[in-house]
Structures are given as structure tokens and as C-alpha cells.
Amino acid sequence: MTCYPTQRLTSRLRPAFNRCNITTNEGGIIDEEYKVLYARDRTETTSAVWLALTTGCAVCHDHKFDPIHKKDFYSLSAFFNNTTQPVRDGNVANNPPIVVVPLPHERDRYKELGPLLAQSQQAVDQAKAEAKKAFDTEPQRVVAAEILAGLPSDGLAVQALLSEGNGNAVGVMVNGQLQVRTDNSPLEWAEGHIAPQALLISEKSNVQLQHVEVPFEFDTPFTYSAWIYLTKDNITGAVIAKMDVNTDYRGFDLYVEGGRVGGHLIHKWQENALKVTTQNALPKERWHHVTLTYDGKAKAEGLKIYVNGELRTDRQVTADKLSGTIKTEVPLRIGARSVATQASGTRVNDVRLYGRQLAADEVQRLAINTRVGYLAQLPRASLKPADLDDLFAYWLANFAPGYNESLAAHRALQGEEKAIRDRGTVAHVMQERNEEAEAFILERGEYDQRRDRVTAETPHSLPPMASDLPKNRLGLAKWLVSPEHPLTARVTVNRFWQEVFGTGLVATSGDFGISGQLPSHPELLDWLAVEFREKGWDVKQLIRSFVCSATYRQSAQTTEQKLAVDPANRLMSRGPRFRMDAEMVRDYALASAGLLSTKIGGPSVKPYQPDGVWEAVAMTPSNTRFYKRDSGESLYRRSMYTFWKRSAPPASMDIFNAPSRETCTVRRERTNTPLQALATLNDPQLIEAARHLAARAIESASDLELRIDFMAMRLLARKLEPNEREIIDGSLKSLLAHYQAQPNAANELLHVGESPVQDKLNPSELAAFTMLANELMNLDEVVTK
């Protein structure tokens, strides 16, 4: 992971602008088609935002009087066609190229960790190399007997190595006594793992161990284990079992189910049994040591599965109710239950049954020492590379203290780095390939209809790129902000003007081209653009000059004359007046109620949303199928932090014309629909905000008039006129009477929203003021900027 100094980090993050487009991992897509679509989206977005040109019009063909030709479009798209980003996003959040962005106070440490990790890795490698030397030169230090002595022997009731290699007899150790059991049919054998041979289970080849006492019961702890090797996919059957299929499946087994591994403890299938398996199948054609330990407490959580000494957490519990005996008269079998259910195609070594629950470290030794003990008995020269690796791993763990120390130090650093990464975030960025940026002119815009190859060039009708600029995104960016560029500064100040005044000086803020409108005040636009550019592109200064202007500060009051001469206020005969954007409607309500969180940054949040909005449009495996609402501060963050699912945008913002964010929008439409009124009247977010504003008003004064003033100041930034006050007083009187008569209704209303009810206040009074706040919050003047 590359580290960046802060300055460098900021500039690395800037290309994130180009990563806002939709990507896909849909199974049926054609990669080249989507590669073209991604580059097209980036080209159109860049054109709309910085040039206010609808270059996308030229995707299919030239237009007679349009200065942007098809060649211009594809040459411009070449700048964005040179990324290392894979077409398929893998359905993951950190689809490369990405940059890790630690929290600000951890960036220095994160930067230090890079070289430290390289050093510690080097130390680990060095210690390993030294250990390897000793491993090769002093093989005698690995003593098989010592290793095997480390195996848990306490409570070992039954053990069968299953390495006979021919015939139909197997040796079994029962409580330390060797017994021989002979099966009727000939057994099959294959290469073993901790012995030269292993039993290969098939319909015929499985072992019945008559008269072997097994001390397992549903209320006693026990353990059973085996080495297994699955020769194919989807094996299902018993590896070890003492189970009576004909009597409710009573008994226990070690079971393979479609390659997944686990076991049953059964009194009566299915209502009185435990069943646990791994969620993932074991890889075939490899040996695995499988151990099941049971604590005797008759709960599935006490039946643990270990594979190769590691406790498995990918558990699937399908039965978890056991209260009766699991003892049965049918014999213990290896490779089958009492009837059929053979795990055919499985090789087995070293079946063990313990009459106690082995601890995790014992299970681990069982998995390691059985294997290493066997390998240590063989001449080194006869070992295969995989065998040597296993043996060397044991050496490293036991005979290389230096290695273990350096490994521990390395892992600590890795852990620290991961923790910093997890606390921070990742940013999606662009990264150029080494090749020259290129694109193809596409006939009618179709991805598979390639015509001439073009390289990265800016549109021919605009001033050319300086010859010393590189033909890549950096060069393009420098060209955009060069002083002779006629569009960038004008387009940008116009968009900010639109933000503040509701309509741009050029009303078509995304189209300065031939279909766009002419500016209402061309000299003003020029002056603002030059000022903006020469003052160092200072946005804050620009906004200040807007909001401090006499134009902005004039009253929105209009007259008949103004309406006649300047109906749409394009001449700025009065102050701007337009409905706030979706985010602002919500943020304004939260701010007036004192609920708005001022926290900056961090992951997106999920505030209140009606049930079912996501579910209605989600694919079954989608990780955004179910909306899980956040709680606490996350409910009151600024709306820009709200999690955005493009196929189902946040309902309350969607209603207020927030764009879907599927493509770039430089000018939102502004409609006035009843759904908007329903949202501001009934959305729990706004009802809760009304309650908080009401509570603050009540706490601010005991006089009713002063309380109303308080709310008016918070929402309207002015006091009420006498005729307005009359209406408000009327509403309040009626609401107070209603909620005093109906305390239950008051109580219900006050419990809207997650925040606790202000229980020191009179509930009826608070409810009445809540609805009064709701009334005020719905005034045209409040939702109008």
C-alpha cells in the first residue's frame, strides 16, 4: 500500500471526481461496451461541469452547425479512456484504483508504517532463511517420538490409523488395547497423509467396528476427529458414525454434506437433535484434519468444528434442540451410518474418539503433530516439497525463536496499519496506464463499430492546449484553468450564481453552446469570471461577493410593474425567491430545531426512511437489499452524508427533485407536488424536529407570545406581524384544547422519532407546540430560500 504525504494525498484524491459514474458487475455485460460507456459518462460530465457543453450530442454523428464534432467528442473521451480501472467492479466497495485515506491525525504514523513494515518483513525473511539453513543442516533435531508424545492421549477411547494398505482387516486401539476387525468385503486403499496408506470410502469399502464401546452421550463432553481427503466435489455421507438410521437416526456422526463438514448428535431426527456444518465446502484433493468437540451441554453452540486445528466460524446450525440419549446398539462405523450414507470418494486416516472435550491447543497439536510426527520418521530425501513445507513450518514454530519474535513484531505493525486503514476510508481515484491515451470514433456511438483511432485532444473550436502540456488528464486540467480558456471561469461563476440566486446569469447552466440561452448580464458574467480567476479561484470570496451584493439583499417583494416588466426576475428587479433544494429542506428543519449534527466526514449514514423503499427494487444477493436505519447522531447528520442507493434514492429527497445521481446534473428541476407537502407534513424526521423546536420554545419562556416569537425567529428569522399572530394564536388555542382533552394522542405524537421525549414538559402543551411548529415549518416562506 503506497503512502502519500498530505499534499500529495490531496492531489491524489482529486481524480475521485471522475469516479462518480455508475459501474457494474452484471454477469451479462460485454466489457468493451461498458468501457465505452464509462469513458462517455466521464467525458459528458467533465464537459457539463467545466465547459457547460453538451458534447454528448456528438456521440453518434456531427451536427451541421454545432462546433463540437464527433471527432472532438472521442478525442476528449480519450483522456478518460486510459485508466487502470477494471470494467467489472466486482461488487465491492474498494474497487481499484483506490487510495487509502487515514484519519488526519494518523496520517503521519501511517506514512511511517510503510518503511517499518518493509523492514520488519525483511527481518522475518532473514530469520526464516537462517532457520532454513539450520533445518537443512540439523535434521536430527526433529525427533518423531517427541512430536508424537505431544499428542493428547488422555481420554482416548478409540483410535484407528487406517493405514493397512491391503486386505479387509483394520487395527483399532480401544482404550489402549489393539484389536483387529475384519470386514466382509475387501477394502479399498489409497495414498495416505500421516501414514503411507489411507482407507478410501466407497459403497463397499467401509469399516464396521463391532463391540467397540463408545463413551458418547448427549450430556457428556467428547471429541472425535479424522484426517480426510475429498477426491471430488459434492461428496455427501458419513465419515465416522454410530447411528441407527432405522430408529430415528439416533446416534452421532462426522458428516460431509456437499463438501461442507460437520456433524449430527441425534435423539430423534429432526425434532430432537443438534446439527452443525461449515458454511463453506472444504477444497477437494487436499488433506484436512477435522475435529468436532462437544461440551455436553446439549446446545449447538457447544458443538465446535475445527479444520486443520483452526476453529471454524462459518457455522450453519440447522438443528439445535437435544434432550434425550444418543446411545444406540448399532456398531461404530467408519465411512457409513448403519445403513448406507457412505461418504464415497473420501480418504480417511487416523480416526480418533476421545471421551472428553479437547481444548483448542490440543486440537491444534492433533492436526500438526500427527502429520509432522509421520514426516519426521521418513528420510528427508524421500519427502516431497509439500511435505518439507509442513515439516519446516513445525521447525519454525518450535526451533526458531528469532523467527517467531520477528514475526510477532511484523504482525503487530500489520495490525496497527490495518486498524488505521479501518478507521479511515478509501477513495476511488484514477490511475493512468502507461500507454498513450486513445479512443476510437464509434459509428453511431456503438461500441463495436470502431472507425478512426484518435488520441487525446481538446475540442478544435476552443483554444488549443499549450504545446508543453502533457496529453493526459493533468494536461487537460491545466488547459481548463489556463487564463485564455473562455469557458471554465464563466461556467463556474455562473453555476455558483445559480446556487445563490436560483437561476444562472446564463439560465442553461449546463449548456453554453448553441442551444443554450444567452446571459442576462453578459458584462457582469465576464467581470465575475475574470475576478474569480485572478483572485485565485477563491470560491468563498465569490460567494461572499454574491451574498453581500445589493442585488442579493434586496427584498423579494414584487409589484405589478415588476411582474409585467420582469416576470421571471431575470433582470433582478427583486431578491431571489425559490424553493430550497431537497437537502436544504431537511437540514433547515434540523438546524432550526437544534438537532443538526455538525460532524464532518466519515461513512454515509442512514436516517429515517419509510419501510420497504430498498426492498422493492433490490436483487436478492444485494448488500443494500434491506435498509437498516442508524440511530443516535447519524439520524441528524447533514443530508449530504445520507447513504445513496441509486436505484432507490432516499425517499424524502427524491420527492424534492434531488437527482438520482445516475448521471451528472448541473441544474436541478424544481417542481411543486403534493408529495412534497406530504413529506414536510408527515415525515417522522420533520415531526421529530418540530417537537424539538417546540421543546426549545417552551423552555425559552413561559409567555406564549414569547414562545411563538422564538419559533418564528428560528424559522423565519423575523418576528410575526400582528395579523399573522392572530392566525397562529387561533391555531395554538385549538391545538392546546385538543391535546389537553386527548392526552393519549399527545403521548403518541411525542413518541415519533428516536430521541427521548422531553418528559419534564407538560405533554399536552408540548404536543400542541409540536404541531404549531409543524404548521410553521410548512409555510411557503420557510421552505423558500
Place this chain on the structure above:
Amino acid sequence: MTNSSSNSQLNPFAAFQQAYARRRFLTSTAQGLGYAALGTLLGTGTSLAANPNSISGNGGLSPERLQQMLPHFAPKAKHVIYLHMVGGPSQMDLYDYKPQMNDWYDKDLPESIRNGQRLTTMTSGQSRFPIAPSKYKFAQHGKSGMWVSELLPYTSRMVDDMCFIRSMHTEAINHEPAITFIQTGNQVTGRPCLGSWLSYGLGSENENLPTFVVLVADPTNQEQVQAISARLWTAGYLPGQHAGVSFRTKGDPILFINNPPGVSSEVRRTTLDGISALNQLAYQKLGDPKPKHASSNTRWRFECKPVCLN
């Protein structure tokens, strides 16, 4: 231009417009439906379909000219109910009888039919493309003799009252673009959908209800569900009030339609009256007749109006 009149001979541009509009209507779903918008654009206040004679002279066009611009058949439809059955059985198993397919069973699709059709990555790995005929029995039904399969025993009794279109064609090779195509006339998202065009074109005779509603089904088979998205009922580049109002299967059918807990209609009436009275005062003071927020309407109703910027 078989239908040219003396007017169009005098005015070649109008003649061109006429022919162009008609041709577009027949060839392009999305643009064609825009034709239905005439009623609204000409400000008749009622839909063309409801009363084609209501068109009054406007935009420099005479009533005769406007009459000529109508399609060959006078539009009669007043309502459209459109059921989009994502994941339904294939037409080849229902009503698109293809007996020849039986002769072609297990033979590869000939290149003369496939015509270089591109493949999805889901099918591109196949070594061959064998033809599979329907396994269901077809029979002719009704006076029209419509072929319908045994899977539709009830529908087959009603064939004389139905219209089957068996000439549909698409370039889309995948679910999502195909659904987008059939809803909007284009595989790429962002165009208005059928309902939005009808809302725009036919308008509504009812001021109290939305013109275009969408009912999203809750599929019984949740495991094989094909995702759909809200973009399938958006207004695209038409004004936002033509977007579908989605009625939901769970929770409130319309978002935020119900009063919050503890708020009776009596309380809501009180606050709405207050809002309305206060807004009226504000408009008087501002001298601007245009409300910016819908709750300001004196009468509480479903009225959708675009608001001019300022």
C-alpha cells in the same frame, strides 16, 4: 405523403411536419407517444382522446390542419392499464405459436436467423446454440383462430376481445436494458417512460388524483427476483410531475400519506388552515401569486403544477 391536402401543398414545411410526425409516431415508441402530447401543448385543457374535436386553432395551425395531424384512427383510449410481467413465461410457451421449431429441435440456430447477434457473457461460453421448441400444446381459439397454448386455458376463451402483438423486436440482449427499452423506447436510461408520456400527452380530467400511478408487485418467488428500479417510472427529460407515483405493497401505499401518530384529521385541518391563511398573507405582502410549496393550496388536493424559477 399520401394524405397531402391543399394546405400542405401551399406550405411544404407543414406537409413535411405532418409526414414526419406520422412516420415518427409509427416507428418510434418514445417520440410517437409525444404526439399524444398535442392536446396539452395546444392548451385545450382536456385530452385529445377524450375529445378530438376540442382542438382549437393555435400555434398558427388551423383546426383542419390539426385534424389532419391526428393518426388514421381517432384516438379513443382514455386510460391505459399496463401490466409488466417481469419473469413471466416466454411468449413462445403462451401465444406465439412456432410449429416450425419442432422440425428444428436440437439443431443449431442458423446464421441466417442469428445474423451476427451479439452474445451476453452468460451465453457466449456455449459451444452450440440448439433450438428448443415449446413443450406445450397449442390450439386455435375463438373466431379469430388465435393460437394459444394449454398454459392459458382461461385466457384462450377471451382471445376475440384481446389484441396480441407478435411483431415486437428488440436489440436488447439483457434484462435491465430490455426492461428499460420496453418502458422508455431506449435501452439507455434517462428517457421518459410510457406512463410519463401519457401523463404529459393525455393529461387528466381529474384534478384530485395523479395521472400516472405505478403498482410495484411483491414477487412470490423472492429467490429468483429480477431487480427493477425506480428509474423505470421516472419522467426522464419531461417535467417531474409526469413521473409515476409509486404505490407501495408494504407500509403506506404513498409515501408519507398518513398523518403521524397522535395527529387526527381535525388537528391536520387546523394546521392546514393556518398554513393556508399565513401563506395568503405572505403572497399579499410579496405581491407574488406563485406558491412554492404545495401545502399552501387553499384546498388540499392532488394538484401537480410546475413552478417557474422565480
